[in-house]
Amino acid sequence: MPAVTSATHPFGSLLSAMVTPMAPDGAVDLEATVRLAKHLVDAGHDGLVLNGTTGEAPTTHAPEKAEIVAAVVEAVGDRAYVVAGAGSNDTAHAVRMGEQAAEAGAHGLLVVTPYYSRPSQDGIVAHVTAVADATDLPVMLYDVPGRSVVRLAPATIDRLAAHERVVAMKDATGDAVAAADAIVRTGLAWYSGDDLLALSFLAHGAVGLVGVATQAAPVGYARLFDAWRDGDPARALEVFRSLLPVATALNGAGFQAPAAKAALVELGVLRSRATRLPLIPFSDDEAADVRAGLAAAGLLGVVAGADRG
Numbered sequence: 001m002p003a004v005t006s007a008t009h010p011f012g013s014l015l016s017a018m019v020t021p022m023a024p025d026g027a028v029d030l031e032a033t034v035r036l037a038k039h040l041v042d043a044g045h046d047g048l049v050l051n052g053t054t055g056e057a058p059t060t061h062a063p064e065k066a067e068i069v070a071a072v073v074e075a076v077g078d079r080a081y082v083v084a085g086a087g088s089n090d091t092a093h094a095v096r097m098g099e100q101a102a103e104a105g106a107h108g109l110l111v112v113t114p115y116y117s118r119p120s121q122d123g124i125v126a127h128v129t130a131v132a133d134a135t136d137l138p139v140m141l142y143d144v145p146g147r148s149v150v151r152l153a154p155a156t157i158d159r160l161a162a163h164e165r166v167v168a169m170k171d172a173t174g175d176a177v178a179a180a181d182a183i184v185r186t187g188l189a190w191y192s193g194d195d196l197l198a199l200s201f202l203a204h205g206a207v208g209l210v211g212v213a214t215q216a217a218p219v220g221y222a223r224l225f226d227a228w229r230d231g232d233p234a235r236a237l238e239v240f241r242s243l244l245p246v247a248t249a250l251n252g253a254g255f256q257a258p259a260a261k262a263a264l265v266e267l268g269v270l271r272s273r274a275t276r277l278p279l280i281p282f283s284d285d286e287a288a289d290v291r292a293g294l295a296a297a298g299l300l301g302v303v304a305g306a307d308r309g
Contacts, residue, residue, distance in 0.1 A: 037080075052110055066104040141157070216264060258281055
């Protein structure tokens with residue numbers, strides 16, 4: 001199991017908020033889940049986030065979540081960080097999710113700002129602290145006001161960063177300038193939560209990306225990070241621009257899970273676009289738009305083990 005030995009990259013650099021593959025009847029397909037995890041790690045991922053929004057966490061159940069984590073840890077846990085979502089607007093439920101993820105072998109937890117309830121900043125601190133205190137796992141905060149409504153205030157981030165197990169932030173606020181200040185102020189490892197802003201966040205001090213399009217273009221995003229680590233921003237920008245069609249296709253409509261599943265079916269990685277209500281699978285017309293984005297990015301026919309050079 002990888003240990004969190006780097007304060008700067010506690011969960012690696014390139015991660016996907018992985019979809020949860022399902023059979024046509026909506027049952028979780030563990031075989032396809034493992035196959036997808038191996039596909040991503042083989043292509044350059046050093047981390048995976050399971051049971052998040054893109055993984056349809058609101059409609060998968062506790063035993064399924066634990067089985068997903070255990071299966072992926074067994075398959076790739078010696079090569080990649082496995083971060084499990086422990087997100088709920090019920091703090092007791094989020095604590096149980098964290099405990100069950102730890103028991104299943106997760107290497108870290110993703111803790112989102114409680115959604116729908118719109119808690120106060122003090123309430124958010126109490127919620128995250130309860131989850132972080134429940135296990136020994138390191139925690140990645142998740143600030144996504146587009147889904148949770150409430151954004152983490154700078155003072156709240158400072159308070160949470162003081163917790164010994166809070167080590168990182170997945171930032172889906174779209175505010176790279178605020179991130180640049182918070183990175184210096186808190187010392188947290190910052191991860192962009194938006195494919196379309198990945199390079200902007202890296203330029204402002206982020207260490208990585210938790211993406212959606214990353215699972216449709218794992219080799220391309222690995223090349224992006226290779227170029228950035230090599231100190232070649234011009235090459236990184238060139239690669240980033242080449243990936244924009246697929247990043248736009250999978251994020252533009254706001255339905256990331258159905259879009260990502262449609263892309264993975266087009267690429268031959270998954271066999272089914274199936275989702276669980278209230279999400280519905282992409283129609284053939286919607287899948288055609290995804291296919292166009294993949295084609296524009298030169299991804300159709302690309303295999304996981306393709307040369308990153």
